[in-house]
Amino acid sequence: MVNQSALDNIFARRSIRRYTDQPVSEEDIKKLLEAAMAAPAASDSWHFIVVRARGTLDALAERHPNAKMLAKAPLCIVPCADPPTFETWWIQDCSAATENLLLAATALGLGAVWVGTYPRDEWVRAVRKVLGIPESIVPLCLIPVGYPAEHKEPRTRYDAARVHREKW
């Protein structure tokens, strides 16, 4: 049996950068984190920082050039990795967790956006400084979350030119 609502949710997930003043409940934060940690993982390296303090959200908005929307967001979740040194599976693991979190946000009626941070050194350093993250830990991205104050239609960017058959 096809779970059409789950398919619809994948296309409904869009990058939402404007939020209302309504706070996100602790119950929903827990659901977002449960969804993130339901992702497949090869490295067992992920951690998540939950930021709700106004001053910290503002500091991130000031120091990360693509995170201005945090000045008006009630919540930011920051996936980080405590990576093994020998291979970079952690990027894939934290990315899958991030996508799960974004999809769960959509399912909960929330809006969110993936603000890339790693591998841009100056952005990684800025986020580390604001959040007290040690040098050995890598913040992958910032995920501002809130109730949407903008609407975007569901979509795919499916492009047949990117599909190869049997061989490259």
Add this chain to the structure above:
Amino acid sequence: MVNQSALDNIFARRSIRRYTDQPVSEEDIKKLLEAAMAAPAASDSWHFIVVRARGTLDALAERHPNAKMLAKAPLCIVPCADPPTFETWWIQDCSAATENLLLAATALGLGAVWVGTYPRDEWVRAVRKVLGIPESIVPLCLIPVGYPAEHKEPRTRYDAARVHREKW
């Protein structure tokens, strides 16, 4: 309004490595690719190779030590990147696309699994050789897909010890 079916689907996605003989329809392959290309992306670098030929699936199973299940799978989708040289956002983009594809497979009643390939050099080279992928293109992983011949319960690996509040 909460889309509970979409949340349930996130927890229902498990790594499925045993499949029935039933083939996957072209219609479902298209849905999987549409879901993959609905992921957020910073690099516009993704490509997908759709492999159904028995000989090619067997060759991948022989050459990638974690892809033995392809000997009994009717389909493999291989997310690849044509990466920009200056930064590695492509890993994140292709990982988000892969997670979307896995979730769409679950929603369609299919089973699938993420078989990590990049950054393990010998696995990347093996997949390139079988699929005729040029040196400049990177296969991120293999995704065997089929109708499940094993059942796994929904779950999260939520761990409160991985959740940090306000600061690291």
